[in-house]
Amino acid sequence: MDWREKRKQRGIRRLFFSFVFASRGLWYVLKNEQNMAIHMIIASAVLVLGFVVGIGLMEWAILLVVIGGVITFELVNTAIERVVDLVSEGYHPLAKIAKDVAATAVFVYSLIAVIVGIIIFYHPLLELLGFK
Numbered sequence: 674m675d676w677r678e679k680r681k682q683r684g685i686r687r688l689f690f691s692f693v694f695a696s697r698g699l700w701y702v703l704k705n706e707q708n709m710a711i712h713m714i715i716a717s718a719v720l721v722l723g724f725v726v727g728i729g730l731m732e733w734a735i736l737l738v739v740i741g742g743v744i745t746f747e748l749v750n751t752a753i754e755r756v757v758d759l760v761s762e763g764y765h766p767l768a769k770i771a772k773d774v775a776a777t778a779v780f781v782y783s784l785i786a787v788i789v790g791i792i793i794f795y796h797p798l799l800e801l802l803g804f805k
Contacts (some may be wrong), residue, residue, distance in 0.1 A: 702751050708779070709747050716740045719790060726797035734795060739786045744781045750775040 702709045723736060753775040761768040799805040 696707050698748070702748055704749065706751055709744070709751070712743050712747055712783075716744070721781060722794065726801050727796065728797060732793045735789060743779070743783055743786050746779045750779045 703713070715786065719736060719740065721735065728736070754772050757768045757771050
C-alpha cells in the first residue's frame with residue numbers, strides 16, 4: 674500500500690498521528706525560528722496583562738483570535754520558506770519574492786495585532802495607572 678492509499682484511511686490511529694505530526698511542526702518552529710519565540714513571549718505578556726487589568730470576555734476572544742492569527746501566519750511563513758528552499762537551488766529572484774511576501778504577511782498581521790492590543794488595553798491601563 675503506497676502513501677496515497679494510507680492517506681485515505683480513517684480512524685483513531687490516523688487522527689492520533691495527525692496530532693503527533695502537527696506537534697512536531699510546532700516544536701520545529703519554536704526551536705528554530707527566532708521570530709516565533711518573540712511572538713510567544715509577547716503573547717504570554719499580553720495574556721498576563723489581560724488578567725492583571727481584567728479585560729472582558731469579548732476582549733479575551735478578540736485577543737485570542739489575534740494571537741492565534743499571528744502564530745498561524747508565522748507557521749505558514751516558515752512552511753513557505755522551507756518549501757522555497759527545497760525547490761530552489763541557490764538564489765532566485767522569484768524565491769526571494771515568495772519569502773519576502775510571506776514575511777510581509779506576518780509583519781502586516783503583527784502590526785494589526787499591536788493596534789488591536791492598544792485599543793483593548795488603552796482604557797484599562799489608564800485606570801490601572803491612575804490616569805482616569
